Structures are given as C-alpha cells and as structure tokens.
Amino acid sequence: MRKQLASNKQEFSAISKEHYDVIVIGAGVVGCAMTRRFTLQGAKVLLVEKASDILEGASKGNSAILHTGFDEVAGSIEHQCVTKGYQEFLEIRHKMKLPIMKTGALIVAWNAEQEAKLDSLKTIAHENGVKDVEQISALKVNQLEPNLASCASSALHVPGEYVIDPWTTPYCYLLQGIEQGATFLRNTQVLSGEYENSQWTLHTNQGVLSSDAIINCAGLYGDHVDQLLIKQSAFEIHPRKGQFLVYDKAASELITKIILPVPTKITKGVVVCRTIFGNLLVGPTADEQESREDTGVDSESLKQLKTQGEAILPALKHCPITATYAGIRPATAQHDYAIKSYPEQRYISVGGIRSTGLSGALGIASYVYEQYLEMGYKHVEQSWYSWPSASSIAQEGERDWQKVNNGGVVCHCELVTKREIEKALTGPLAARSLTALKRRTRVTMGRCQGFYCSAALSDITEPYFDEPIASNSNDN
Ligand SMILES: Cc1cc2nc3c(=O)[nH]c(=O)nc-3n(C[C@H](O)[C@H](O)[C@H](O)COP(=O)(O)OP(=O)(O)OC[C@H]3O[C@@H](n4cnc5c(N)ncnc54)[C@H](O)[C@@H]3O)c2cc1C
Structure with a gap:
C-alpha cells in the first residue's frame, strides 16, 4: 500500500496544479465514454475515480448485450442515446479492434399471453427505426434454435442485437481519451465542492482540484454526488441487483442467438446468451436492495435461475456451472435516464443509467456534450485521432497464445500468456489489482478459477500490486 500511496501523491500533486x-x-x-467525447471535441478533461481501477461500479457486471433500442420508449433520452451509441459503436469498433458477436436475438413468447404482446413490441421496434424486426413462427424458432424447449409459441427476431466485450470496450474508450490528452486519476474520491467566480473547486480525499465545469457520472452514487456538490438531485438511486450463472464453454454450443423473454416494465428479464469469452450466461435477476455495494449472490436466486435456464434450454441440466456473479443497476423511480443540466453552476448530472449503459455510453456522451455546448462553451475539435486497441481476449479471433515470443501460457483455462499479463500491468491504465487484471486478460476466470495459476501470477504481479494476490483472489 505504501508504494501506491507514494505514487498517487506525486501524480496528484502534478495534476492538482x-x-x-x-x-x-x-x-x-459512461465516464470513460464521456472523457473520450469531451477530449476529442478539444476540451481539457480530468477523469476522477474513487476506486483503484475503472469499471468498479455498475459497469463491473452486466450481460454485455449491445442493444439496438428497439423496445425503448420513443423519444426518451434513453432511446436517443442507445440508438446513437449503437451506431457509433459499429462505426468505431473496427478502428479499435473491439470484438463483437453478431448473434441477433429472439424474444421468445412461451404462452399465449406473451405472444399477444409480440405484435405491439414489433410495432414499437419499427416506430423506433429498427425495421428488420419480424415475428417468426414456433417452427422457425425451432429451426433457428433446435435446442430450445419445444413449447415456444412464437418469437420476435431482432437481427441487430449483438454481444460485445463489457470491459475492453470502455477501456479502449478511455485509452483513446488519454492518448488524445485526457488525464485519469484513480483512488480519488470527490467529497465536496463549490462553484464560485465561474470556477469549480473540488475537495477530494487526496486534495483540491479545479475546473470550469463538472460532469457527474458517479453511477450508483450519482444522487449522493449531486447532493455533495449542488445540494439537490433530480433522482434517487434504487439499487437493483442482477445475479448471473456462468456455464462452462461447452454450453455455448447450445444456442447461436441471444434468447430474451418478453420484457416487463421493471426489467428486460432473464436472458440466455453466449458471452464474447465463449461461455454461456443465464441471468440477471432484478432484486431491489438497500446496498449500493453488496454484489453477493444467494443460493435461492441462483437455484431459480438454474430452473429458469433449464426450462428454456433443457440441455443445461447436463452442463457444469463455472462461476456466478452479480452486478447492481443504478435504477431510479423514473423509466428514463436522469440526465439534467444546471447551466448556472456549469454542472451536468448523468444519472439513472440503469440497464442499457454499455450500449448507450457513446450516445450519452454526445448527448451530454450537446448540453454542455448549450452552456456557451466552445472548443476546437481535435483534427487527428489515435485509435488504440487492447489485446483481444474474445474467444473468436487470434489470441496471444497463438503468436511467438509470448512468454508461455500462465492461465491454461483461459489461455492467457505471460506477455498479455505483463502488458496489462503497465501503461496509463495499468492493472493494480487482480480484479483489474482479470478484466484486461481473463486470467483466473476459467474452469479452475485460479487454482492452478495463482502462484505463478503472484510472482509476476508482485512488483505491481500493493495487495498480494492471495488476499484478494476471491474477487469476482
Ligand atoms: C445486471 C446488469 C445487466 C446489465 N446488462 C446490460 C446489457 O446487457 N447491455 C447494456 O447496454 N447495459 C447493461 N447493463 C447496464 C450497464 O451496466 C450500466 O448502465 C452501466 O454500467 C452504468 O455505468 P455508469 O458509468 O453510469 O456507472 P458506474 O459503472 O457505477 O460508474 C460510476 C463510477 O463512479 C465512481 N464514483 C462514485 N462516487 C464517486 C465519488 N464520490 N468520487 C469519485 N468516483 C466516484 C464509482 O466508483 C464508479 O466507478 C446492465 C447492468 C446490470 C447491473
């Protein structure tokens, strides 16, 4: 810990000037995409994060679906941002080498009551501009997905819903921001602040920072940060946990598409889908809870998920479960994102980004930038962009273990090489904990969950981590 505090102090001292x-x-x-957008538009941006890594809040555990926005409320902020975010992701993904699985989705009706809702869902999709959504018969469902339970009565086919990498994607957004001049400060918690003489002064656990404007992207703590800084908030966070089962890689052979239920007003429901890493997911649940931190799973919910998964895909009964995890949605009482601008304080609150933030992030960033321009700012857009990429950790495509001079495979379940690990431990977004290293490389996330490689990993990471691996190897 001493090493980290010393380097943080030096870093902070330079940045705070x-x-x-x-x-x-x-x-x-959302914060990673925001930093990218504002930096590309020419603003001098500082991103502050209280944790020791990016993606430690709601963004840590999601279903990783790139939504088209087909079922959003037309004209809502969420609809605008998801549609725009989806398009921009597809535009930039080749340049950043971001992986994607072009799966498409089936919204399956399992009874007459659900089937009755498909027509209006299709109409909404078409009104939302997602024109390729079509209703298909039970026979066609069976042809497309022969391993699904045979009692499906019909389905909506949404060809444009895809699966992406939930961690490399925001990592690359921020990396591009940093390469274009943005600054990132971790272990820095905003505690209070005031806006005086057209300038913000922020008090953090490390010291004082200053800026012309503030964009609050604090996710599960968005309402708290609003209260700390502007003494009001347009929303209150109601944390909503989503638990997941992760099945062994063999299970991913059972389906090709994302299998969605007919959504309700509360949730998009329990999904069965492949992950970009080659596993199969069943989840999430939607459990309201007080805690904004508790990502524990409980056996009753997992049992129910297992039953639901097997009802949809009966062969799952014979497939081993590799892991479980949970994420918490920053939900509010509203059915839309809670993005609100306070021009008199040069402050924009980006709250309630609950179920679609991965899909919507790039669109949210552009939407917020428009609001910022309305406050009277103007910057000169950068004329040249770098397009950084990260090592591919997706199942498809060439991986580092297939290339020469990789230092050998350290994690045999996920085929992670020594070179990949060493790369993730350096650079402007270096991993400083095992959880951070997992998100960058997938090390210890396979079948043995680190049983065989923890000792070797401990040796490699020792000079970089302040907490030795053994003490945090149970992190999700
Ligand atoms: C179970 C589940 C499934 C989902 N599935 C999907 C999906 O398939 N597709 C999709 O598009 N979206 C999905 N989502 C939604 C998506 O994950 C969220 O919308 C998104 O992660 C929200 O990101 P955020 O940046 O707003 O918040 P967060 O990720 O919570 O980021 C906020 C950050 O602010 C930091 N912070 C808080 N307070 C302070 C402070 N005082 N000072 C400094 N830093 C602070 C936190 O540490 C955190 O890192 C899902 C979410 C869940 C939970």
Missing part, C-alpha cells in the same frame, strides 16, 4: 475545462466524476462505462 492544472486547471481543467471539465472534471468527469466516475470511471464507469
């Missing part, structure tokens, strides 16, 4: 156009609070997927 600067004045920024914008300070973005929170390095979830």
Whole structure:
C-alpha cells in the first residue's frame, strides 16, 4: 500500500496544479465514454475515480448485450442515446479492434399471453427505426434454435442485437481519451465542492482540484454526488441487483442467438446468451436492495435461475456451472435516464443509467456534450485521432497464445500468456489489482478459477500490486 500511496501523491500533486475545462466524476462505462467525447471535441478533461481501477461500479457486471433500442420508449433520452451509441459503436469498433458477436436475438413468447404482446413490441421496434424486426413462427424458432424447449409459441427476431466485450470496450474508450490528452486519476474520491467566480473547486480525499465545469457520472452514487456538490438531485438511486450463472464453454454450443423473454416494465428479464469469452450466461435477476455495494449472490436466486435456464434450454441440466456473479443497476423511480443540466453552476448530472449503459455510453456522451455546448462553451475539435486497441481476449479471433515470443501460457483455462499479463500491468491504465487484471486478460476466470495459476501470477504481479494476490483472489 505504501508504494501506491507514494505514487498517487506525486501524480496528484502534478495534476492538482492544472486547471481543467471539465472534471468527469466516475470511471464507469459512461465516464470513460464521456472523457473520450469531451477530449476529442478539444476540451481539457480530468477523469476522477474513487476506486483503484475503472469499471468498479455498475459497469463491473452486466450481460454485455449491445442493444439496438428497439423496445425503448420513443423519444426518451434513453432511446436517443442507445440508438446513437449503437451506431457509433459499429462505426468505431473496427478502428479499435473491439470484438463483437453478431448473434441477433429472439424474444421468445412461451404462452399465449406473451405472444399477444409480440405484435405491439414489433410495432414499437419499427416506430423506433429498427425495421428488420419480424415475428417468426414456433417452427422457425425451432429451426433457428433446435435446442430450445419445444413449447415456444412464437418469437420476435431482432437481427441487430449483438454481444460485445463489457470491459475492453470502455477501456479502449478511455485509452483513446488519454492518448488524445485526457488525464485519469484513480483512488480519488470527490467529497465536496463549490462553484464560485465561474470556477469549480473540488475537495477530494487526496486534495483540491479545479475546473470550469463538472460532469457527474458517479453511477450508483450519482444522487449522493449531486447532493455533495449542488445540494439537490433530480433522482434517487434504487439499487437493483442482477445475479448471473456462468456455464462452462461447452454450453455455448447450445444456442447461436441471444434468447430474451418478453420484457416487463421493471426489467428486460432473464436472458440466455453466449458471452464474447465463449461461455454461456443465464441471468440477471432484478432484486431491489438497500446496498449500493453488496454484489453477493444467494443460493435461492441462483437455484431459480438454474430452473429458469433449464426450462428454456433443457440441455443445461447436463452442463457444469463455472462461476456466478452479480452486478447492481443504478435504477431510479423514473423509466428514463436522469440526465439534467444546471447551466448556472456549469454542472451536468448523468444519472439513472440503469440497464442499457454499455450500449448507450457513446450516445450519452454526445448527448451530454450537446448540453454542455448549450452552456456557451466552445472548443476546437481535435483534427487527428489515435485509435488504440487492447489485446483481444474474445474467444473468436487470434489470441496471444497463438503468436511467438509470448512468454508461455500462465492461465491454461483461459489461455492467457505471460506477455498479455505483463502488458496489462503497465501503461496509463495499468492493472493494480487482480480484479483489474482479470478484466484486461481473463486470467483466473476459467474452469479452475485460479487454482492452478495463482502462484505463478503472484510472482509476476508482485512488483505491481500493493495487495498480494492471495488476499484478494476471491474477487469476482
Ligand atoms: C445486471 C446488469 C445487466 C446489465 N446488462 C446490460 C446489457 O446487457 N447491455 C447494456 O447496454 N447495459 C447493461 N447493463 C447496464 C450497464 O451496466 C450500466 O448502465 C452501466 O454500467 C452504468 O455505468 P455508469 O458509468 O453510469 O456507472 P458506474 O459503472 O457505477 O460508474 C460510476 C463510477 O463512479 C465512481 N464514483 C462514485 N462516487 C464517486 C465519488 N464520490 N468520487 C469519485 N468516483 C466516484 C464509482 O466508483 C464508479 O466507478 C446492465 C447492468 C446490470 C447491473
């Protein structure tokens, strides 16, 4: 811990001498995309995060579906942002080498009551501009997905819903921001602040920072940060946990598409889908809870998920479960994102990004930038962009273990090489904990869950981590 505190102190001291156009609070997927957008538009941006890594909040555990926005409320902020975010992701993904699985989705009706809702869902999809959504018969469902339970009565086919990498994606957004001039400060918690003489002064656990404007992307703590800084908030976070089962890789052979239920007003429901890493997911649940931190799973919910999964895909009965995890949605009482601008304080609150933030992040960033321009700012857009990429950790495509001079495979379940690990431990977004290293490389996330490689990993990471691996190897 001493090493980290010393380097943080030096870093902070240099950064706190600067004045920024914008300070973005929170390095979830939204904060990472925001930092990128504002930096590309020419603003001098500082991103502050209280945790020791990016993606430690709601963005840590999701279903990783790139939504088209087909079922969003037309004209809502969420609809605008998801549609725009989806398009921009597809535009930039080749340049950043971001992996994608072009699966498409089936919204399956399992009874007459659900089937009755498909027609109106299709109409909504078409009105939302997702014109290729079509209703298909039970026979066609069976042809497309022969391993599904045979009692499906019909389905909506949404060809444009895809699966992406939930971690490499925001990582690359932020990396591009940093390469274009943004600054990232971790272990820095915003505690209070005031806006005086057209300037923000932020008090953090490390010291004082200053900027012209603030963008609050604090996710599960968005309402708290609003209260700390502007003494009001347009929303209150109601944390909603989603638990998941992760099946062994063999199970991913059972389906090709994302299998969705007919959604309700509360949730998009329990999904069965492959992951970009070659596993199969069943989840999430939707459990309201007080805690904004408790990502524990409980055996009753997991049992129910197992039953639901097997009812949809009966062969799952014979497939081993490799892991479980949970994420918490920053839900609010509203059915839309809670993005609100306070021009008189040069402050924008980006709250309630609950179920679609991975899909919507790039669109949210553009939407918020428009609001910022309305406050009277103007920057000169950068004329040249770098397009950084990360090592591919997706199941498809070439991996480092297939290339020469990789230092050998350290994690045999996920085929992670020594070179990949060493790369993730350096650079502007270096992993400083096992959880961070998992998100960058997938090390210890396979069948043995680190049983065989923890000792070797401990040796490699020792100079970089302040907490030795053994003490945090149970992190999700
Ligand atoms: C179970 C589940 C399934 C989902 N499935 C999908 C899906 O398939 N597709 C999709 O598009 N979306 C999905 N989502 C939604 C998506 O994950 C969220 O919308 C998104 O992660 C929200 O990101 P965020 O950046 O707003 O918040 P967060 O990720 O919570 O980021 C906020 C950050 O702010 C930091 N912070 C808080 N307070 C402070 C402070 N005072 N000072 C400094 N830093 C602070 C936190 O540490 C955190 O890192 C799902 C979510 C869940 C939970």
